[in-house]
Amino acid sequence: MNPDAAALWRAPRWMLAALLAGLGALGPFAIDTYLPAFTGIAASVGASPAQMQQTLSAYLFGFAFMSLFHGALSDALGRRPVVLTGLVVFTIASAGCALSQTIGQLIAFRTLQGLSAGAGVVVSRAIIRDMFPPAEAQKVMSQVTLFFGIAPAIAPMVGGLLFDRLDWHAVFWFLAGVGGLLLAFHGRLLPESLHISQRQPLRLKPLLAGYAELLADPRFLALALASGVPFNGMFLYVMAAPAWLGEHLGLAPTEYFWFFVLNIAGIMAGAWWSGRLAGKLPPERQIRRGFRIMVGISLLNVAANLAFPAHASWAMLPVAIFSFGWALMVPVVTLMVLDLAPTRRGMASSLQMGVGSLSNGLVAGLVTPLVMHSTVALALGSLGLMGIGLLAWLWVRRQLPAAARR
Structure with missing residues (x-):
């Protein structure tokens, strides 16, 4: 922890949470906003459904790869330079997407x-x-997760309106504007939180040694899986939204927002409850509650899809409840990951995000095309992904000392 932390931010704590939530929301915002425009983009650039899926995979794999280095760079150079540089590049890339004339150009700028x-x-x-x-x-x-939920809830509504009233290019111009606005706010307000005495040298040998140390710790990998893979139980439905919402549930692109509103409401409610429990309930019990909710609703979702034809009146609710359970436990697991490497928190955050993003990319590129043809297959896929995270947590909770679990 920075010894001068109290002097770095004197405004209310929720304002810093809102500022950081803007950074956290940028990644999913770049996904949710353009999903309603899938069909229009495909028709405009002559892309097949498989090629359109590649625009998602390219983004997610690019996200996963560079996430391995953002944190290590911030451990050496400071937090502000890495954040601001990322915002500059994102804004330029969004403008490039808007100007793309072919599917190859779009995939490149999405990367x-x-x-x-x-x-x-x-x-x-x-x-x-x-x-x-x-x-x-x-x-x-938890507050960051709460604020983070607002933007993805709005994103598909904005994307659907822009696509419906203008065209798909407007969606990416909008993302460029969001990037520019965040750059202006963070350039002015974001403090440099990494104390000069805590910076790590940006030399290849120590850097590789740090990565090797973390990757060799099975507790780290298990915690990363426990936080990242269950997210894909929900993310699978986001990736399959054009097929699931459009074909199976019969919703128009401008109606996709109902799913995102319910889903993000679940995330925000879970994050709020997680914050209320902080310091009152042992972290291990809080994580257990989150997994119990996800297990129960996943089994119910499979049973409902087997018993009844999927309908918009009920099919979206189980995913929202799943999101609630995930948001209840993930802030606690994330802090456990960071505290495994107190002198390399940026690197630990990078590797955790890299594991999660890699699984996101695999879900988008491999799992989603296999299961999006059937609502039963989607429910089973979501249950299976959550099960991987549950097994990882059940293993790691036996390995962590009691102090770490508290």
């Missing part, structure tokens, strides 16, 4: 978007732990 968008997500987590002790950090992490 650049992914490479830059992760900077804010990764570094914002390290900033929280730089600034606050554990119990306070959990409250701020």
Whole structure:
């Protein structure tokens, strides 16, 4: 923790949470906003459904790859330079997407978007732990998740309206505007939270040794899986939204927002409850509650899709409840990851995000095309992904000392 943290931010804590949430929301915002325009983009550039899926995969793999380095760079150079550079590149990449004339150009600029968008997500987590002790950090992490939920809820509505009233190019011009606005706010307000005495040398040998040390720790990998893979139980439905919402549930692109509103409401409610429990309930019990909710609703979702034809009146609700369970436990697991490497929190955040983003890319590129043809297959896929995270947590909770679990 920065010894001068109290002097770095004198405004209310929720204002810093809102500032950091803007960074965290940028990554999913770049996905949710353009999903309603899928069909229009495909028709405009002559792309097949598989090629359109590649625009998602390219973004996610770019996000996963560069997420491995954002945190380590911020450990050496400071948090602010990495965040601001990422925002500059994201804004330029969004403009490039808007100007793209072919599917190849769009995939290239989407990759650049992914490479830059992760900077804010990764570094914002390290900033929280730089600034606050554990119990306070959990409250701020929960507030960030709460504010983070607002933007993705609005994103598909904005994207659907822009596509419906203008065209798909307007969606990416809008993202460029969001990037520019965040750059202006963070350039003016974001403090440098990494104390000069805590910076790590940016030399290849120590850097590789740090990565090797973390990757060799099975507790780290298990915690990263426990936080990142269950997210894909929800993310699978986001990636399959054009098929699931449009074909199976019969919704128009401008109606996709109902799913996103319910989903993000679940995330915000879970994050709010997580913040309320900080310092009152042992973290291990809080994580257990989150997994119980996800397991129960996943089994119910499979049973409902087997028993009844999927309908918009009920099919979206189980995913929202799943999101609630995930948001309840993920702030606690994230802080456990960061505290495994107190001198390399940026690197730990990078690797955690890299594991999660890699699984996101695999879900978007491999799993989603296999299961999006059937609502039953989607429900089973979501259950399976959550199960991987649950097994990882059940293993790691036996390996962590009692002090770490508290």
